[in-house]
Amino acid sequence: MTVGLAVFRGWFVQWDLVCDREYLKDLSQTILVAGVIFGAMVFTSLSDHLGRKPVFLFTQWALAVVGVANAFVPNYHAFLALRFCTGALQQVYKECAETTTPQTRGHNSVC
Numbered sequence: 001m002t003v004g005l006a007v008f009r010g011w012f013v014q015w016d017l018v019c020d021r022e023y024l025k026d027l028s029q030t031i032l033v034a035g036v037i038f039g040a041m042v043f044t045s046l047s048d049h050l051g052r053k054p055v056f057l058f059t060q061w062a063l064a065v066v067g068v069a070n071a072f073v074p075n076y077h078a079f080l081a082l083r084f085c086t087g088a089l090q091q092v093y094k095e096c097a098e099t100t101t102p103q104t105r106g107h108n109s110v111c
Helices: 001-015 022-050 052-071 074-097
Strands: none
Touching: 001 022, 022 052, 052 074
């Protein structure tokens, strides 16, 4: 339990997200939302042109890669870039889930 706390504290100290730079914690959430907005604009038109299934499969695999990369990111700026990508890529899943009915949502492996 102490090791986890030490790693957690190290992350904030390593990227200097304390005291005067505490606002950077909130900036990462803002960047995520900007990615969601970007993903809504880009991936909806892509899925109109290429089809929903290929875009959905690509974004889900890319989201897995970005999620793993996010765990091992070396600095704050790379973390923000990956947060933006996460927001953009997760938007496709949300759109796909909203276009199916609640009764069939759990049965569809791909929209």
